[in-house]
Amino acid sequence: MADKVPSTRLNSGYDMPMLGLGTYNSFKPNEMGDAVKAAVQMGYRHFDTAWRYTTEPEIGAAVKELIQEGKIKREELFIVTKLWVQFHEPDQVEPACQKSLEALGMDYIDLYLIHFPVACEDLEITKPTSTDYVDTWRAMEKLVDKGLVRSIGVSNFNQQQLERILKLDGIKYKPANNQVEISPYLHQENLVQYSFKNGISTTGYSPFGAPGQNYERNDAPKILEDPTIVEMGRKYKKSSAQVILRWGIQRGLVLIPKSTNPSRLAQNMDIFDFTLSEDDMKAMQALDRGYRSNVHFFTMWKDHPFYPFEK
Numbered sequence: 001m002a003d004k005v006p007s008t009r010l011n012s013g014y015d016m017p018m019l020g021l022g023t024y025n026s027f028k029p030n031e032m033g034d035a036v037k038a039a040v041q042m043g044y045r046h047f048d049t050a051w052r053y054t055t056e057p058e059i060g061a062a063v064k065e066l067i068q069e070g071k072i073k074r075e076e077l078f079i080v081t082k083l084w085v086q087f088h089e090p091d092q093v094e095p096a097c098q099k100s101l102e103a104l105g106m107d108y109i110d111l112y113l114i115h116f117p118v119a120c121e122d123l124e125i126t127k128p129t130s131t132d133y134v135d136t137w138r139a140m141e142k143l144v145d146k147g148l149v150r151s152i153g154v155s156n157f158n159q160q161q162l163e164r165i166l167k168l169d170g171i172k173y174k175p176a177n178n179q180v181e182i183s184p185y186l187h188q189e190n191l192v193q194y195s196f197k198n199g200i201s202t203t204g205y206s207p208f209g210a211p212g213q214n215y216e217r218n219d220a221p222k223i224l225e226d227p228t229i230v231e232m233g234r235k236y237k238k239s240s241a242q243v244i245l246r247w248g249i250q251r252g253l254v255l256i257p258k259s260t261n262p263s264r265l266a267q268n269m270d271i272f273d274f275t276l277s278e279d280d281m282k283a284m285q286a287l288d289r290g291y292r293s294n295v296h297f298f299t300m301w302k303d304h305p306f307y308p309f310e311k
């Protein structure tokens with residue numbers, strides 16, 4: 001089943017499975033570890049975490065168990081984690097990476113991302129600092145040379161910020177990946193195309209508009225209930241979630257829907273036996289409305305020069 005998931009070749013030479021499991025927003029003990037074990041059985045090989053999600057230890061423990069049971073080998077997995085905003089100072093980057101490695105119980109990370117372009121003093125991100133992400137990037141490059149990480153990239157960077165890194169004097173490694181929010185209501189087409197042109201892959205997070213965190217908010221559109229998508233699902237005999245994931249894969253994106261529910265985990269993996277027609281891809285195009293489901297967390301950064309979103 002794992003073979004069903006296509007990969008994208010990163011500019012670092014490594015292959016990244018285009019469907020992975022997002023692991024944000026799971027705080028019940030064992031919930032994410034159990035999901036990882038179930039997901040591996042279903043063919044998931046790519047797991048996306050972050051130091052800030054606090055799921056690294058559970059993911060690491062689940063992977064260790066699976067390896068000990070002979071169900072998977074470390075080299076068959078693709079593990080992504082992220083440098084938190086508190087550790088952007090160049091001399092803090094390697095210790096932060098070491099902390100993630102320790103929490104995961106692994107001796108390398110497949111892809112290590114700068115979580116946000118803005119650095120902060122505090123965990124709660126209320127005290128942004130002026131640390132420049134290009135200095136952080138140079139420290140990230142050293143992690144590759146030390147063999148701690150195989151590929152490096154960024155998350156929540158806009159085009160101008162990617163451009164600044166690409167134009168860095170003496171850049172050794174280009175970002176292999178930029179992980180940003182992408183959903184039927186937020187296509188990010190310009191950023192995706194710019195990234196393709198520059199050899200940077202794009203991962204889309206919150207493909208369904210983060211139902212777990214947002215759907216209860218009155219102003220949050222319920223993307224999974226969008227009539228165009230529901231109707232398409234009927235036509236292909238697939239759920240709205242499957243239509244959305246298929247659309248993303250056909251755009252050449254990597255996607256990391258989060259689920260801890262076994263039937264939804266299986267559903268999200270079952271998207272490689274159908275293709276959206278050109279007309280349906282066009283109909284999806286018409287749904288774009290620049291809606292960010294996660295932006296409300298970051299309003300306190302609005303006046304920071306590295307704020308990555310539209311003001």
Ligand code: A2P
Binds near residue numbers: 205206207212265
């Ligand atoms: P659950 O973990 O109970 O399955 P996003 O990736 O956009 O942030 O969305 C994650 C949320 O979407 C989680 O709350 C998850 O809940 C839910 N979810 C994941 N897969 C599906 C699916 N196939 N259908 C409906 N909801 C889903």
